[in-house]
Amino acid sequence: MQELKEYLESNNRDELHFSEIVNILKQYNEEKFSEAIKLIPKDILGDVALELPDRYFDDMIASLDVQDLVEAVKELESDDQVDFMQELREHDEEIASEVFKRLDRDDQKDITQLQAYKEAEAGSYMQVELFTATEDEIVKDTIKRFSKLKKSNEIENVHNLFITTKNSILLYSIDLDDLLTFNFEKTFQNNIEESEESYEPITAGDKDDIKDVVNLFKEYNLFVMPIVTNDRKLIGRITSDDIHDIINEQATEQMYNLVGLNDDVEEDEEILKAGKQRASWLGLNLITAILASIIIGLFSDILDSIVALAVLMPIVASMGGNAGTQTLTVVVRQLTLGDISPNDAKRIIIKEVSISLLNGFLFAIIMGIIATLWFEIDKLGIVIALSMIINLLMAGFFGATIPLLLEKMRVDPAIGSTVILTTVTDIVGFFSFLGLATIIL
Structure with missing residues (x-):
């Protein structure tokens, strides 16, 4: 608590940095935080609240009275007022309504105007203060x-x-x-x-x-x-500071979507809600894993006769999965940044398939030599080499095609892409490796 007092006393209003105050506040436990938040000058309280991680917002609201919140909102620019009121409404509808009633008519008008826009529209991010x-x-x-x-x-x-x-x-x-x-x-x-x-x-x-x-x-x-x-x-x-925040939000959302998560849910403190969402995607992953296992089951006879295949099989699937994820991440990010035009699909697919093939041949040679020296089984190196090339080729193709197809369908290219890609690379990897082994060995 002393550190916060010293910081506030040693700097005038223009020298206070919200990030510095936030870093100090995050060091406190719940009890000290409730006391410390009351020390923050009301004219910067709103800015500090918006800088804090979402999990602190509830504790802040519980520590302040309605008039404190009104003063905090008054000092914010219009776009930040909307963000603050949205957070407040999610915490407690009744408190948010009371705070809104006590605001000046101009502030109420600005907030209502900006809230009328859809979330993805530019108007919802603008501030109405102009010179x-x-x-x-x-x-x-x-x-x-x-x-x-x-x-x-x-x-x-x-x-x-x-x-x-x-x-x-x-x-x-x-x-x-x-x-x-x-x-x-x-x-x-x-x-x-x-x-x-x-x-x-x-x-x-x-x-x-x-x-x-x-x-x-x-x-x-x-x-x-x-x-x-x-x-x-x-x-x-x-x-530009608003744009910086939007870019960070988009990057966070994209990372979560790639693994089937929702950023709003993950930032929530409700364990059950986050667990439920993760479970739904894990369940889908379980289904895809069962499909891969069914493919393996089709070749149980040759697996029983050549144990080396069981040892090498995960390598093929893993290499395909990683290669595909690399391609997927690059394409999704470029789509988000607007670096890929509608006419670029063919160019992107050819580029990514070429890169995957190049790496496929490289690691096919390396793994073929390793497998031959390791198990001393005739033609085993050829089997894993060919399988590696096939799987990396498919990884590059589907890693580029899946997000491009989803984008064309006007679906976020990050959502579910990883699960689909993993399914493809696992099934292709296992089927090509065990199928070639059945034919060649």
Whole structure:
């Protein structure tokens, strides 16, 4: 507790880093945490709460009264207000309703506006706080207004000045460093007409898919993007820190989906809920394992006569599984990043199959020599070498094809891909190895 007090006392408001406070809070047990959270200044309490892992949110709510929560929400930007209220609603609907009632009408309006958007729409991620100027406004007047708002902490994280018509139609976007080159005695329209620079803004519609917005940020290396309606009316902005959070969320979701898990469930503290979800995928995996076992059972006679096959069999399946997972991970990630266009399917499949074949031949030679020296059985090396090539070929093909096919079907390419791929590589691996052994040996 002393460490937190010293940190808060030794820094003024602008020097406080939410991540530092969060790192200190995470060191405390439940009792100390409940006491420590009350020491956090109310004007930064909301930011700290959103930085904390979800499991701490319940303890925080239990330690604070409704008015504390109201003050915390008031100090947040609109997009963060929505996130906080969503967390609060999931914790306790009654408390969330009471907090919402005590907020200012403007805050209530902003929250309601943003909550009306679907989860994947750009509008649900934007903040409505904007600093704008009209095209006929004198530059020096805008700078004075900006300085006044900044000193009073009414605006923050301003990277660009948006120039609009009087009815809020977006015309231009000006970086603040470019603004310094303007003639302060003239209007924005006069400055822009005299400049050789282009101030045409890169925008996104409020109903656009957030994934497309993320790709635009990456493509143009943006710090901020204005969000407009269909008639180009400026209604909000998305900043790079929001995009960073979205990318982290997408990466986490993708990792969980690859193994059949849901990130929301896994971050929940309810053991039964997480266990139930994992059990469903483990059950599916059990079915695929039984299928592989049935394949093995078809060749029980040759397994009984040549024990070496049982020893070498897992190697073929394991190599195929790992090779396929490598391909799958690469393709899924490239699809997520937008690096694969609709016409790239053939190129991707050929590339991944070629890589798998190259590795297949390499490890076929290595394993063929090892098997021959190890068991001294005639043609056993040929059997495992051919099986290795076949399985790695299929691993590369299906590792690339499965996510591409799911993407075409508008299904998240990460969901269930690993289970499908493992089934294919196991069955192909066992069948090719034991089938070739039956024919050749």
